Amino acid sequence: MPAAPATVVASATPTGDEIVDVAKIWAAATARRDALDVPEPWQHKLPGIRARLALPHATLFLAGDTGEPAGFALAASTDAEAELYYLAVDPGAWGRGLAAGLLDAVERWAVERGVTRLTLWVLEDNARACSTYARAGWVATDERQVAQPPGRLERRLTRAMPERPSRARS
Numbered sequence: 001m002p003a004a005p006a007t008v009v010a011s012a013t014p015t016g017d018e019i020v021d022v023a024k025i026w027a028a029a030t031a032r033r034d035a036l037d038v039p040e041p042w043q044h045k046l047p048g049i050r051a052r053l054a055l056p057h058a059t060l061f062l063a064g065d066t067g068e069p070a071g072f073a074l075a076a077s078t079d080a081e082a083e084l085y086y087l088a089v090d091p092g093a094w095g096r097g098l099a100a101g102l103l104d105a106v107e108r109w110a111v112e113r114g115v116t117r118l119t120l121w122v123l124e125d126n127a128r129a130c131s132t133y134a135r136a137g138w139v140a141t142d143e144r145q146v147a148q149p150p151g152r153l154e155r156r157l158t159r160a161m162p163e164r165p166s167r168a169r170s
Contacts, residue, residue, distance in 0.1 A: 006063045006071070006101035010109060014053065014060045021069045022049055022060065022086075029088035033126055034150065052076065052085045057113070061105050063089075063098045071098035073106050075118075082110050084120040087129070094128075103136045110161050118159040121145070123152050133157055 011018065023045040031039035052058060055076035063071040071089035075082050084106055089098045110118055120138070122129050136159070143156035 006065050006096070006098045008061055008063045008101050008105040010059050010061050010105060012057075012059050014062075018060065018062060018069070019046070019049060019053070021062070022072045022074070025069065025072055025090045026086065026088050028090050028092075032091040033123075033128070049074065049086070057082075059109060061102050061109075063102050063105075065093070065096060065098065070096075071102055073102040075106050075109065077110070077113050077115050080114065080116045082106075082113070082115045082118050084118060087120075099132050100136065103132075107136075107159070107161065111164050114164050115161050116163075118161060120157050121147070121154045122157055123147060123150075123154045125152060 014022075020042070023042040026045045026049065027039040027042040030036075052074050053060065056078065058074065058076040061073040061075070062069040063073075070093035072086065073084060074086040075084045077083075087099060087102055087106075089096075089102075107118070118138075120133070122133060124130070124144075138157040138159045141156045141158055144153055145156075146152070147154045
């Protein structure tokens with residue numbers, strides 16, 4: 001039986017409980033990504049998440065298919081550009097289309113804001129994430145940097161956005 005479609009909710013002012021949910025998802029997802037037996041305490045993830053939420057036009061996207069958040073994305077925008085800072089799905093929900101649903105929601109948000117280009121950084125050795133982004137139309141650039149932490153090489157990806165549809169004038 002196919003998975004239920006993901007429900008994605010966007011918020012520029014997430015609650016404290018939502019931020020805790022996000023930190024727990026990020027801790028679990030990065031532990032699985034990095035093949036750790038025990039995830040880093042979720043409380044250690046809060047400063048980075050809160051710092052990104054404080055950026056101009058930051059928006060948190062929560063996704064789930066059971067009524068509880070199982071994935072999230074966090075993006076912020078400037079005039080014509082936006083950056084996707086986080087995208088993660090709880091490992092127990094991998095393979096259910098939540099990442100694709102989150103990317104679709106971020107892209108719709110970007111178009112509504114008049115953003116012409118989305119960018120993100122992804123660890124080059126994170127094959128699962130790289131594949132997800134490639135399927136969604138993201139393109140690798142030549143820009144690379146060492147992620148701090150975990151000290152691994154990451155690459156910038158971009159996604160050109162279609163122009164916002166013009167509204168008919170009466």
